[in-house]
Amino acid sequence: MSTLKSSWTSPSNIALVKYWGKIPVQIPANPSISFTLKHSLTLMSIELQDSRDGKLDLDFYFEDVLNEKFKTKIEKFLLTQVERFPWLTTFKLIIHSTNTFPHSSGIASSASSMSALNMCLMDLDEKISGHKKLAVDFLNEASDLSRQASGSAGRSVFPFMATWGEIDSIPESSNRFARAVDKNSVAEIFHDYKDSIIIVDAGEKSVSSRAGHSLMENHPFNEERYKRARTNMDKLLGAMKSGDMATFIEVVEEEALMLHALMMTSTPSYILLKPDSLMLIEKIREYRNKTGIPVCFTIDAGPNIHLLYPAQNKSEVEAWIKSEFSKFTVIHDEVGAGPVNKDSMKDFI
Numbered sequence: 001m002s003t004l005k006s007s008w009t010s011p012s013n014i015a016l017v018k019y020w021g022k023i024p025v026q027i028p029a030n031p032s033i034s035f036t037l038k039h040s041l042t043l044m045s046i047e048l049q050d051s052r053d054g055k056l057d058l059d060f061y062f063e064d065v066l067n068e069k070f071k072t073k074i075e076k077f078l079l080t081q082v083e084r085f086p087w088l089t090t091f092k093l094i095i096h097s098t099n100t101f102p103h104s105s106g107i108a109s110s111a112s113s114m115s116a117l118n119m120c121l122m123d124l125d126e127k128i129s130g131h132k133k134l135a136v137d138f139l140n141e142a143s144d145l146s147r148q149a150s151g152s153a154g155r156s157v158f159p160f161m162a163t164w165g166e167i168d169s170i171p172e173s174s175n176r177f178a179r180a181v182d183k184n185s186v187a188e189i190f191h192d193y194k195d196s197i198i199i200v201d202a203g204e205k206s207v208s209s210r211a212g213h214s215l216m217e218n219h220p221f222n223e224e225r226y227k228r229a230r231t232n233m234d235k236l237l238g239a240m241k242s243g244d245m246a247t248f249i250e251v252v253e254e255e256a257l258m259l260h261a262l263m264m265t266s267t268p269s270y271i272l273l274k275p276d277s278l279m280l281i282e283k284i285r286e287y288r289n290k291t292g293i294p295v296c297f298t299i300d301a302g303p304n305i306h307l308l309y310p311a312q313n314k315s316e317v318e319a320w321i322k323s324e325f326s327k328f329t330v331i332h333d334e335v336g337a338g339p340v341n342k343d344s345m346k347d348f349i
Helices: 068-079 109-127 135-149 151-155 208-216 220-240 245-264 275-291 309-323
Strands: 003-017 032-050 057-062 089-100 163-164 194-199 294-297 305-311 330-336
Touching: 003 109, 003 135, 003 151, 003 220, 003 245, 003 294, 032 109, 032 151, 032 220, 057 068, 057 135, 068 089, 068 109, 068 135, 109 135, 109 151, 109 275, 135 151, 151 163, 194 309, 220 245, 275 294, 275 305, 275 309, 305 309
Parallel strands: 057 089
Antiparallel strands: 003 032, 032 089, 032 163, 032 330, 194 305, 194 330, 294 305
């Protein structure tokens, strides 16, 4: 057989209502919703080489350097998928991965990398089997596989926005895979929303998200948190449908601060925010109150600040960021179209 290869980019996503806490296996304890980003991407390629060992064999290169830590993580996941993809033990996998943003620093690098990995796996499976799935089935299965690898990765396979987790107000919502949010179901102001990511600390987090999720099992506020997340999902979707910016901002910032409050009240407790994170939050609120521009912040499980704002305010907000926060690296991002097949150079849908 000639060499088979698949290359995809898949984006990170930024959760507006946070997924925090899970039950086996990779089932969310509460529903979540996120913007799919455009520029914060993982580019991954998998090349299959003939092998007769009959066991999983792979080399993993991160930014062109063999990376044993990431290899171990990928290998652990792939071993759970040998039954689904029996050809994993027929070939040696040469995997190359690179990010457009700092990994392991709270910008959901596992979401982009694991979704990219699974888009490649699904693509290779089609090439090997000769059977092409319908787009909806391809994406749902890719989301399910990505979710098993890293919970929030299941949302990254869809464009614009995605929800994940069962909730009564969203028909056909699922714990197994995410659901795309139709752009036409929200106000136009959100269609090209901006996210300027202010990098407070590009280093690896002191506590992994996996460890944080496990601490929710015995957290004293876990049940109240899960109830609040459902309430906030409904509030946020309602606000986005009507264009209610005040409620959108209220929910998004509450969710960000609640996530970190849960970390700080876990046993053991931990703090991922830095002094500069708090300074940025204060400055963002001051700027919003002074100008009336509806900027707001959210934060993932790390110290970096995602500054969210409408595209119509792009020039003045970016000028303010440049003048006020020149000491920080800033990644200017926005909502995007989801994974791209780099072999065809086209968005998947």
